[in-house]
Amino acid sequence: xxxxxxxxxxxxxxxxxxxxxxxxxxxxxxxxxxxxxxxxxxxxxxxxxxxxxxxxxxxxxxxxxxxxxxxxxxxxxxxxxxxxxxxxxxxxxxxxxxxxxxxxxxx
Amino acid sequence: xxxxxxxxxxxxxxxxxxxxxxxxxxxxxxxxxxxxxxxxxxxxxxxxxxxxxxxxxxxxxxxxxxxxxxxxxxxxxxxxxxxxxxxxxxxxxxxxxxxxxxxxxxxxxxxxxxxxxxxxxxxxxxxxxxxxxxxxxxxxxxxxxxxxxxxxxxxxxxxxxxxxxxxxxxxxxxxxxxxxxxxxxxxxxxxxxxxxxxxxxxxxxxxxxxxxxxxxxxxxxxxxxxxxxxxxxxxxxxxxxxxxxxxxxxxxxxxxxxxxxxxxxxxxxxxxxxxxxxxxxxxxxxxxxxxxxxxxxxxxxxxxxxxxxxxxxxxxxxxxxxxxxxxxxxxxxxxxxxxxxxxxxxxxxxxxxxxxxxxxxxxxxxxxxxxxxxxxxxxxxxxxxxxxxxxxxxxxxxxxxxxxxxxxxxxxxx
Numbered sequence: 001x002x003x004x005x006x007x008x009x010x011x012x013x014x015x016x017x018x019x020x021x022x023x024x025x026x027x028x029x030x031x032x033x034x035x036x037x038x039x040x041x042x043x044x045x046x047x048x049x050x051x052x053x054x055x056x057x058x059x060x061x062x063x064x065x066x067x068x069x070x071x072x073x074x075x076x077x078x079x080x081x082x083x084x085x086x087x088x089x090x091x092x093x094x095x096x097x098x099x100x101x102x103x104x105x106x107x
Numbered sequence: 108x109x110x111x112x113x114x115x116x117x118x119x120x121x122x123x124x125x126x127x128x129x130x131x132x133x134x135x136x137x138x139x140x141x142x143x144x145x146x147x148x149x150x151x152x153x154x155x156x157x158x159x160x161x162x163x164x165x166x167x168x169x170x171x172x173x174x175x176x177x178x179x180x181x182x183x184x185x186x187x188x189x190x191x192x193x194x195x196x197x198x199x200x201x202x203x204x205x206x207x208x209x210x211x212x213x214x215x216x217x218x219x220x221x222x223x224x225x226x227x228x229x230x231x232x233x234x235x236x237x238x239x240x241x242x243x244x245x246x247x248x249x250x251x252x253x254x255x256x257x258x259x260x261x262x263x264x265x266x267x268x269x270x271x272x273x274x275x276x277x278x279x280x281x282x283x284x285x286x287x288x289x290x291x292x293x294x295x296x297x298x299x300x301x302x303x304x305x306x307x308x309x310x311x312x313x314x315x316x317x318x319x320x321x322x323x324x325x326x327x328x329x330x331x332x333x334x335x336x337x338x339x340x341x342x343x344x345x346x347x348x349x350x351x352x353x354x355x356x357x358x359x360x361x362x363x364x365x366x367x368x369x370x371x372x373x374x375x376x377x378x379x380x381x382x383x384x385x386x387x388x389x390x391x392x393x394x395x396x397x398x399x400x401x402x403x404x405x406x407x408x409x410x411x412x413x414x415x416x417x418x419x420x421x422x423x424x425x426x427x428x429x430x431x432x433x434x435x436x437x438x439x440x441x442x443x444x445x446x447x448x449x450x451x452x453x454x455x456x457x458x459x460x461x462x463x464x465x466x467x468x469x470x471x472x473x474x475x476x477x478x479x480x481x482x483x484x485x486x487x488x489x490x491x492x493x494x495x496x497x498x499x500x501x502x503x504x505x506x507x508x509x510x511x512x513x514x515x516x517x518x519x520x521x
Contacts, residue, residue: 001416002407016417022361039506043359043450047348048408065486072362103281 004056007080008064021055023047024067025087049073051096051103053088056080069096108303111215119123125320131175131302134412134500136309136334140168142489143327143336145314145350147171148180149290150467150474151342152297152308153482154489156214159304161483162490168336170329172313176294179344181414182444183475184367184389184401188225188285190252192241193511195499197451198246202496203480208287210479218288218298219394225285225380226260228267228429230274234385238280252282262386263379266432273428274386287380287391293478318355324354324463340465340489345410345445347468356460358468359505364414365404365472368423368441370433372396377430378469386425398433400426402471404446414443451504453511456485456497465489466502 002015023045029037046052052072057065067085069078069092078099079092088106097103109115109128110130119126142158144151147169158164169175187207189200206213207220229235238254242422245252260279261269269276309331316328317339326329326335341350345362372395382389387403402422405415419441427434449469454477456467467485470477480496489493 015415023408035479035506040357043362043505044357045348045359046352046357047361047408048352049346049349049362052408070407072410075409075411075413087124 005080006058007066007082010060017060019059024053024055054069111401132301134307141166142338144169144340146343147175148178149478150481153478154485155301156297157483157486165304170312171310179444184399185287185290187476190282197250199480201250203477206479214296218292220288222284222286225282227280228383228384229277235277255281262265300398318413338463342467344447347447362445363405364409364443365446366414366443367401369397369399369439370436388422388426413444451510451512452514456500457502
């Protein structure tokens with residue numbers, strides 16, 4: 001069973017306590033944007049086989065959103081960080097690069 | 108290709124079965140094909156078959172990274188139905204279901220299609236209204252379904268607990284001509300016919316890159332070398348996003364694990380397919396006697412073909428309440444497949460931003476039932492650039508907002 005650590009309350013919990021929220025760091029487009037921008041924001045997803053940055057909510061705990069880096073090919077979890085950021089922390093990127101030398105990087 | 112028949116069985120019986128030939132050839136890839144289909148699952152093989160049969164295109168290669176029919180075609184719960192709400196869905200799923208009826212004769216291969224009837228239980232007022240609406244829609248679409256009351260449900264499925272205190276059965280959406288088929292046989296039957304038409308099925312050959320020039324597809328790089336093509340059809344279900352990334356575009360797809368499991372074999376107990384979408388479970392009995400059970404999809408991106416344990420637990424718990432008689436059964440084995448989910452839970456059969464590349468994906472949790480119809484429409488799309496069955500399932504719908512919303516009508520599990 002997938003276990004993640006919530007960076008808000010610091011506890012490590014099983015996935016039944018969490019609600020998945022899909023790809024993280026999406027750039028929002030709203031009224032006034034073009035059809036392409038809106039479509040990309042709403043639907044187009046990286047869906048990588050490998051390192052994935054994603055949103056989770058500690059639904060049956062503190063209730064807060066947080067972000068996680070996880071490998072979709074092995075289910076290995078690299079780490080979690082608070083949702084109040086526009087890109088993953090540098091030390092997490094470095095940690096992933098160490099574990100996955102062939103990884104093309106975030107973006 | 109030698110025809111399978113009762114005479115063939117008699118002939119081989121007289122000579123110790125020494126004369127059976129391989130069902131399909133395993134050739135090395137040629138340098139160039141008119142059409143390359145990536146993915147030798149049901150949908151890919153069906154696309155190839157109808158390309159040859161209906162459109163006369165036989166210079167075709169079907170490339171498969173594992174063995175044919177080893178992905179979701181070999182991992183589903185084999186349910187066939189066409190009781191969808193929206194017109195475009197009903198059209199393509201009903202096409203598929205009607206092709207299944209003749210498929211064994213068409214392929215000269217017994218796909219064991221069993222139109223045993225399929226029930227979708229209504230266990231809340233909301234579901235009851237939804238299914239009645241689906242019945243009316245189906246009647247307008249020419250899909251034969253009807254609403255049946257709880258007494259008739261009980262007579263069709265005597266082991267069903269219709270008075271469950273939490274989820275009483277209020278009635279059901281009944282499609283008499285829905286049922287099951289033998290999933291492996293569908294892939295094998297198509298493969299045998301494709302091979303007989305001169306198509307190359309290349310197994311253990313992974314696509315590692317897609318080559319394009321001036322916005323048009325040129326060929327693919329594979330673990331068996333470069334292969335050129337005029338047209339490329341990507342029919343790879345859960346790995347669609349990976350292949351699209353190689354070709355330089357993104358799809359509105361997320362891959363997740365969906366699980367199924369079977370019980371130990373028991374005497375004939377249930378002779379229809381029962382789906383209980385409110386409690387997230389569906390069950391039928393295989394010809395071997397095992398109860399085949401499926402549940403809900405995981406909520407997070409996953410390529411591992413291993414799902415989360417709590418889905419097995421929740422679905423089994425719900426089905427034990429629905430069918431109390433199964434409570435002492437042992438479960439034999441459990442497995443997972445990677446399903447390609449779209450936002451509106453409808454498939455994508457479409458041209459792509461790259462000229463000459465076509466995608467057939469997004470069948471999500473319910474692709475098996477659609478195999479013949481999907482292949483038929485996809486072949487038409489590849490051969491003629493347009494298919495009336497596929498027109499509404501284009502990628503354009505995500506930009507235009509013309510969704511084919513089946514997430515409510517079909518429930519989660521199908």
